[in-house]
Amino acid sequence: MLEARKLSRLTLGPVDLSLEAGEVVALRGASGSGKTLLMRALADLDPCRGDVLLDDVERRAFFAPDWRKAVAWVPAEAGWWSDTVIEHFTDWQVALPLIEELGLSPDCGGWQVSRASTGERQRLALVRAISQQPKVLLLDEPTSGLDRQSVAQVETLIARLAGAGASVLWTTHDEDQAARVASRALLIENGKLAAAA
Amino acid sequence: MNYVQLEYTDLALASLLVLANAGLSLVLNLGLARRMLLATLRMVVQLSLVGLVLKSLFAVASPWLTGLVAVTMILFAGREIMARQERRFDGLWSYSLGTGSMLFALTGPVRPDPWFDPRYALPLLGMILGNTMTGISLGLHTLTTGLVRDRAGVEAQLALGHSRNEAFRPIVQAALTSALMPIVNSMAATGLVSLPGMMTGQILAGVDPAEAVKYQILIMFLIAGGTSLGAVVAVLGGAWRLSDQRHRLRLDRLK
Secondary structure (H helix, E strand, C coil): CEEEEEEEECCEEEEEEEECCCCEEEEECCCCCCHHHHHHHHCCCCCCEEEEEECCEEHHHCCHHHHHHHEEEECCCCCCCCCEHHHHCCCHHHHHHHHHHCCCCCCHHHCEHHHCCHHHHHHHHHHHHHCCCCCEEEEECCCCCCCHHHHHHHHHHHHHHHHCCCEEEEECCCHHHHHHHCCEEEEEECCEEEECC | CCCCCCCHHHHHHHHHHHHHHHHHHHHHCCCCHHHHHHHHHHHHHHHHHHHHHHHHHHHHCCHHHHHHHHHHHHHHHHHHHHHCCCCCECCCHHHHHHHHHHHHHHHCCCCCCCCCCHHHHHHHHHHHHHHHHHHHHHHHHHHHHHHHHCHHHHHHHHHCCCCHHHHHHHHHHHHHHHHHHHHHHHHHHECCCECCHHHHHHHHCCCCHHHHHHHHHHHHHHHHHHHHHHHHHHHHHHHHHCECCCCCECHHHEC
């Protein structure tokens, strides 16, 4: 599905990486080891060297916004650009069932973003990206601020998406979670990628 | 024409106001005193020099000399725009974006006839340049600081597949608003709250107020036109420079 060859930028890489359709891969590494750099590079948010392909099509052949709709990055701390929650969604009707599935209130659309808690914002940002039906999900610690029940809901949702064919790269510091959600784990150290033991 | 000649003591008295302000800043620890005194000093020296230059230019009325002075004024305005930026563009862009936008702005409205008559050309240029410079530097300042501050929001939109135009729109709008704010405010308040400097000057010098008003309206049109043109070119040019073909936010192109 997604393939990166000799991807490098600043301290990152060169990285070779391949994600199969329906595969969830855990990405582990200390803070500052290059996890976020790698995800930004895959989402084409920073200029970098090397090739990235989606279903064997070169990234260059994509219109950049279309690439990012297909290869969606959800950062650990999501950005917001309007006052109310609903303004951040292209299609609220598509998002609503996912919002309820993650245990959020169905009338959160009218909330001020500043009123939502960290955990609520984190789940809203996840739904915002997922509701555009990306083929590849790059999740940067998607459950770091959540309670145990919400963590389980997020894990179930992502597992279902992977079951439907999405590829997921999932950053986590939690080894138990990595073992639960992913079929294999990668370790990143000083910008270099290796299969985790 | 009959008008009241100013004595140097009048000027000295008026300068006490600035000194009082600087004193206030020192007492309240606002950190403005140095900048204010420096700007005042520059104003006095520059205006005195320009008085001498204009006097001799008017006597000669040479197209070459008028052109040279005009170019010098534009280059200085470009440097001022650059110097006022908290976050500057890298490389040549830091100077050429502001200066280029100003040159473009001036090609629109300024058409004195004969263009080389320094008595018309230079005062008009000076007034338009001053306002355009303020507009462009406010616009660029709002653009760059806004993009740095709202980086997460802009990148969230880009990551969701919005184009750079969509993602930058709120900040570009804010930048243009702040660039045009001074001229819009002054047009709205002029005549009711404020009497513009040039018109007042003409009236003080004995010109019929109705004639002075006509001149002032013309100048306001030229200033508004020049400022909008310059601000639009500078802000859109800046937004273009701070993004790339792949619709990325390129804050690395700021120093």
